[in-house]
Amino acid sequence: MQIALTGKLAKALGVKPPATDENINPLFTWTANWTKVWENRRTEDLLVLVNNATRFTVAVYEVKRKDLKKLEEKIQNAIRNTLLAYNLNTEMVDVYLEFSGEIEYTKNSSRHASAWVSKAGLECSFYIGREYNGIDKMYSDIVGVASNYRIVDCSNSKSDGFYPYKAMIKAMEDLTGKQPYKSRVFELRITLDLEVYTAERRILVPANMSFENMHKIMQYIFDWKNYHLYDFAVYNQETGDREFCLVASEDDLQYDDSAVVMKDYVLSDIFPESKDVVYTYDFGDNWKHDIELVQVIEEYDGELPYLLEAKGQTPPEDVGGVGGFVEFRKIMMDKEHPDYQSVKEWSRYWTLELSEWKSRPNVINIW
Structure with missing residues (x-):
């Protein structure tokens, strides 16, 4: 060289x-x-x-x-x-x-x-x-x-x-003469319950991908701005008790001393032993994204990570959680509402429906 x-x-x-x-x-x-x-x-x-x-x-x-x-x-x-x-x-x-x-x-x-x-x-x-x-x-x-x-x-x-x-x-x-891509892959279905509808994303990700990069993917596919704290948690399916929680840094342990810093963890440390993980973003608005393992593909030969499908528009940042979003959306659907103009200016380019280019299958660029 x-x-x-x-x-x-x-x-x-x-x-x-x-x-x-x-x-x-x-x-x-x-x-x-x-x-x-x-x-x-x-x-x-x-x-x-x-x-x-x-x-x-x-x-x-x-x-x-x-x-x-x-x-x-x-x-x-x-x-x-x-x-x-x-x-x-x-x-x-x-x-x-x-x-x-x-x-x-x-x-x-x-x-x-x-x-x-x-x-x-x-x-x-x-x-x-x-x-x-x-x-x-x-x-x-x-x-x-x-x-x-x-x-x-x-x-x-x-x-x-x-x-x-x-x-x-x-x-x-x-x-x-080698194939460029050859990975063990998880297909994941991610849902965000917004009460009036559910925003859903299906993605393909490498099994050995870090949770740090999984966080970047979640921000990208749900159009968040990475303004707030977040964690990944595994819950007992029978009791509903939290069994395991990953946070971003040592500083975050001051809010939850039972959590673990995610630095050395990859997706295969959790999947497929656990079938579901909850990604919570913004502990004030409390956006809970359910991440479900759909299938494991032992040898995948395509570029990763990859968005397979996207349905449902996502909320703007700091809208006030699910309740705030329901009220916000109600105003945005009514141009005669007295608060429509101010709310529209606040939300800037937000639209009621997910745009076509955001919903089409595509490589996810988290960099």
Whole structure:
């Protein structure tokens, strides 16, 4: 694997790399830079790599100067973990990395690659600012995932554009001969009882998906804004007593000291032993989503997570729970109601019916 270093990164590593070997398959070559995310901080903290064949981005945050001693290990792990974040076939990823070989540093001399890695760094900085602002000493080697969902190379013609993650997956499939997707999958049916109707979603998710990502999916498919606390709970079907509860962080234990932090838990820790889980969002409005296991698919060969079906519009944030939503909806259905105009302005773009584009089957992008 050939890593072309920018001048800044080469200087930080204390190396004088040779020129790039143009005979190497560009799928095995990357351009790397070390840059800052925050303008008000003195040191660089973001490592960015862009694949020279596919524009696929891999990024690691935080990488301080002391961390550069183990840079090769970090790069290998980051490439692997970023690829697996797309729920790819592990065999395909491992074969690609095996074909790539050991890391060798070279000097970056491509103006195009410099521009690509700079643009990728900016996109990753926006993502970090949105997701991790204010978190000290955090570390993630998959912060590049979101960048690869953005179309590139479309400045001259829209038809020339492509998505880096799709280009990378196709190139790896052609190289290795392995199928790109091969996962154990749970089909889940999720219902939110709104009294006047039930909002329902059916989805496919990897069995080994974290509950942190399951929370992101719930926010996405029910159009929540991630403003409030939440938990996942398992209840005894006979007694109705809560048997197990997962919360997002240590701070949340102050509200429920019998709960467990979800950090190391994945869906297969609960399913299929339990058939139902309740996801509660916003402990004030108390939105309870019943998550039911429909079936287990042992080998699924499609992109994940995936929305199979969506029925029923979801409430706007902070509407006041089910009771508040029923009253809100009643007003929205009556343009002659004295509160209609103010309620409509408050709810902004909310509509009575679920739009067609939100109900059609589609890949769920949680990044």
